[in-house]
Amino acid sequence: MPYKKTELKFNGKINTCEIGAGDAAISIGGENTLLFLGDEGFKPAVGIAITDSPEDWSDCFTDIFGDDLKNPAAWAKAAVEKSGADFLLVKLASADPNGANNSVENCVATVVAVEGAINVPLVVEGCKNAEKDAKLLEEVAKALEGKNVVLFSAVEDNYKTIGAAGGMAYGQKVSAESSVDINLAKQLNILLTQLGVKSKDIIMDVGSAAVGYGFEYVASTMDRIRLAGLGQNDESLQMPIITNISGESWGVKEAVSTLEDAPEWGDQEARGIGMEVATAAACVVGGSNAIIVRHPESAKTIKSLIAGLIG
Template sequence: MPYKKTEQKFNGKIGVCEIGAGDAAISIGGEKTLPFLGGEGFKTAVGIAITDSPEDWEGCFAAVYGDDMKDPAAFAKAAVEKSGADFVLVKLASADPNGADNSVENCVATAAAVEAAVNVPVVIEGCKNAEKDAKLLEAVAKTLEGKNVVLFSAVEDNYKTIGAAGGMAYGQKVSAESAVDINLAKQLNILLTQLGVKPQDIVMDVGSAAAGYGFEYVASTMDRIRLAGLGQNDDSLQMPIMTDVSNDSWGVKEAVFTEAEAPEWGSQENRGIGMEIATASACVIGGSNAIIVRHPESAKTIKSMVAGLLG
């Protein structure tokens, strides 16, 4: 008996968000059904992460990038070239007041240099300090006006500043960060839209975890968000999802333990790549419209997987 594909129909549709400007612009979202089950061709954009504090990264990345890691602009350009990524995320970790406490001005200059160095859309991440990020991402939004970057990410403690600057005053995109909780995700989207940010200027950062480390919560949250947006036509949960799996994947023991510490586990680099691919692929299947990884080989593999699933 021949196989007949049955496509489930939903009333809702995931919104479309365009990031980047000019020829470099890409769109994420727009699907009308669950990932890879519909005829419209769900596709995940794949991003590559870089940082202005590479000393915290595993030693294998020095072998991949060499001296380019010392200059964020060169680092970003090399990362895109080596990975074929659709966009790049720059982590301004040096801004952390509990770390290097780099100035807003210096970090904004780094963001501008990265944006000028690559021909793909740019996502700008702060240092995960809500107060510093509010000042930093507002300044980034102003400096990069017209570039349609994603400010990654606004949280409950700073969404007013980032939302007003990013999605309204300077025409950037705003990522709404919630900690693997559908109710928090919905609440923050509502707060941003009530502030005046347009739904098409919002992406959701619903959180992640490394595969095998509580990832079932991530999977169930993504499923519930997508089913609410599609099946219940809940417009507060119809924004595209952007997920950075790089920190979680490269932060667990399988990726952190060196070959001297765990010789029986083999290559540390291969372990980290494997963890990242496993985590990223699970998020893609769960409905992430844009996935961010750290290693170029991870990006290549996920891009290949998405192309294969699309046939």
């Protein structure tokens, strides 16, 4: 019996969000059905992550990038070249007040250098301290005005500052971070739009987990968000989803344990890549419009997966 494809029809549509500027710009979102089940032509973007403080990263990244790890701009350029990524994320981990407490000025200079070294859109992640990130991402938005970067991410404690500076004053995109909960994601989107940020300038970061570590909550949350946005035409849940799984994947025991600690598990680098690819693949088929990984081989594998699914 010949296969007949049945396509679900929805009333809603995911917003199209453009990131980057000029020839480097890309669009994410825009689908009116569940990913890979329609012929709308949209596909998830794959990003590569770097940081200004890689001390806790696996030794394999030193083998890959060498001395470039000491220079974020050089590292960014190499990461894009080696991975073929669609965009790059730089995490300003050194800004953490409970760590190096690097100054806002120094971190902004790092971001400006990174942006100048790459030819793909840029996502800028803070240090996960809400107060410091508010100041930091505001200054990043100002310094990169016109570059259409993504400020990753606004939370309930700092969305007013990041939303006003990023999505309004300096024309950047704002990532709204919630913790694997459809109601929290919706609430933050509403707060940002009520503040004055346009829906088309908001991307959702709904949280993640490595596969095998509570990922079923991520999967169900993504499903509910997508079905609400598409099936119920809920405009407060029609923003594209961006998911950074690099830290989650490389932070679990399967990726952290050395070959000496767990010889029966085989090569440590291969395990890290495996965890990252499995997690990224699950996020992509679950509805994430932009996925961020750490290893160049992970990026290549996920890009190949997406190309194969699209056909």
